[in-house]
Amino acid sequence: MGVAQLPLLDFSMEPLGLEVGSESWRELCTKVREACETHGCFLLTYEKIPENLREDMFMGIKSLFDLPQETKTKYVNPKPYRSYAGKNQLVPFYESLGLDEPQKLAAVEAFTHLMWPEGNTSFCEALHGVSSEMLELNYMVLKMIFESFGMENYYASHIEDSTSVFRMMRYIARPSGGAAADDADDDEDITLRAHTDKNTITILCQNQVQGLEVQTKDGNWDQVMVPQHGLVVIVGEALKVWSNGRLKAARHRVVTRGEQDRYSCGLFSLPKEESIVQVPSELVDKEHPLLYRPFIFAEYISFYASKLSDDALEIYACI
Numbered sequence: 001m002g003v004a005q006l007p008l009l010d011f012s013m014e015p016l017g018l019e020v021g022s023e024s025w026r027e028l029c030t031k032v033r034e035a036c037e038t039h040g041c042f043l044l045t046y047e048k049i050p051e052n053l054r055e056d057m058f059m060g061i062k063s064l065f066d067l068p069q070e071t072k073t074k075y076v077n078p079k080p081y082r083s084y085a086g087k088n089q090l091v092p093f094y095e096s097l098g099l100d101e102p103q104k105l106a107a108v109e110a111f112t113h114l115m116w117p118e119g120n121t122s123f124c125e126a127l128h129g130v131s132s133e134m135l136e137l138n139y140m141v142l143k144m145i146f147e148s149f150g151m152e153n154y155y156a157s158h159i160e161d162s163t164s165v166f167r168m169m170r171y172i173a174r175p176s177g178g179a180a181a182d183d184a185d186d187d188e189d190i191t192l193r194a195h196t197d198k199n200t201i202t203i204l205c206q207n208q209v210q211g212l213e214v215q216t217k218d219g220n221w222d223q224v225m226v227p228q229h230g231l232v233v234i235v236g237e238a239l240k241v242w243s244n245g246r247l248k249a250a251r252h253r254v255v256t257r258g259e260q261d262r263y264s265c266g267l268f269s270l271p272k273e274e275s276i277v278q279v280p281s282e283l284v285d286k287e288h289p290l291l292y293r294p295f296i297f298a299e300y301i302s303f304y305a306s307k308l309s310d311d312a313l314e315i316y317a318c319i
Helices: 023-038 051-065 105-115 121-148 152-160 237-242 297-307 312-317
Strands: 008-010 041-045 094-100 162-171 190-195 201-206 212-215 221-223 230-235 252-255 262-271
Touching: 008 023, 023 041, 023 121, 051 121, 051 162, 051 262, 094 105, 105 121, 121 152, 121 162, 121 201, 121 230, 121 262, 152 162, 221 252, 237 312, 297 312
Parallel strands: 008 041
Antiparallel strands: 041 230, 094 162, 162 262, 190 252, 201 230, 201 262, 212 221, 212 252
């Protein structure tokens, strides 16, 4: 297994270097688009999430998943991928929780109170702070992608039709995890099966335990080595459809080896349930014929949840 050769882009120049419309802004727009076209993901550095806030966040996530099972299962949401997921036979070494619109302090406070009726101010502040900064970063990345296509007029309406989910995840180390560490394809080490994200863009932040892998064009798996203060941006299928297939939705998985649990959190931007995902007419031409029919996002998610097929998008929306 190799190491993924993903671009590492510097988003820490703002406000001077990354002023919208500046030369450095336009250069970064091009690099973002090229990374999304070639790899469907990239790494970045971003100084607006200080190290101490990250540390508080991951200490809080560890405390969250260390809570009794009956406490975690109190968190129930009728929407997919929000409710507590854990102790599942299909993914027995994976736990997750998803919180809608975490930039709203009231939502974070309600969740924190449910998990810790006595209160947990430090976790509440860390969760709200990290998720808010990751959402702003998501807006910036999307703005760059839209501008790189000359489609900036679509940006405001796209954001209006979008929402976000902040997911906290634990990948549990297994006693056998180190035994087959040299075998990249050993199923025992795969904690989260290969998939493409269904949303627009995912921004991931992890603790110091590596484990993310992306699939190459030839079908092999490469390890993503995330730098200490780095984040990962992953293109989802909704953005792949919007770009008429120009942008790649990276197929990825999580493999845990060794004795340490891996913790991560992700800001998932996605179309609102009733939103129509469609290709703008400006992105259809002779060289790029229309690939996907328009569809309502919630209906596609329901279809995917019923099939759990790798080629769900092609089956559901391909022309």
